[in-house]
Amino acid sequence: MYHDAIMAGFGGQGILMIGDILALAGMIAGKHVTWMPAYGVEMRGGTANCTIVISDERVGSPITGTPYGCLVMNKPSLEKYESWVKPGGVLVANGAFIDKTDLSRNDIKTLLVPTADIASDIGDPRVASMVALGAYIELCKAVTFDDIFTAMEQTFKGKKKKLVPINKQALEQGRDFALIRPSSKGVTHEY
Secondary structure (H helix, E strand, O other), rough: OOOEEEEEOOOOOOHHHHHHHHOOOOOOOOOOOOEEEOOOOOOOOEEEEEEEEEEEEOOOOOOOOOOOOOOOHHHHHHHHHHHHOOOEEEEEEOOOOOOOHHHOOOOEEEEOOOHHHHHHHHHOOOHHHHHHHHHHHHHOOOOOHHHHHHHHHHHOOOHHHHHHHHHHHHHHHHHHHHOOOOOOEEEOOOO
């Protein structure tokens, strides 16, 4: 098993956090993992991205030029990383900032997720990135949901423990959205 992914968006959207949770879930599953964050000089509003590699074997490099998976939360990230996705790979995009006309590939599976709408329905717009992560995990199967839930619980400890239920709900809603609107090669599904 080898899974590599890039996650990208504006600083403050939770990109590094969801990448970290995915990497931790891989470690919980007993895999070899790398997580490499990068962000602009601005924390909130600047660019943020991370590369995650999960493998049965030792990881030779934390860098990937053609990832299998990509999760983008804004249009500048889509413009930069859509072309990087390996043919046959998966792209999950935030439907709040990206629409079908922004997508140009027909050789990858794509899914536009209404992250802002789902997060608002849950009761907290800050969980939009967790909604996207839930959809991503459902499409890519890089880790199990049990492992991602455990990783999330380990991430939100102490005072942040109260955030576990709403973030778990966001992951489940993202998963459910991906199940209802399954992506297929060359076809973009949107809400």
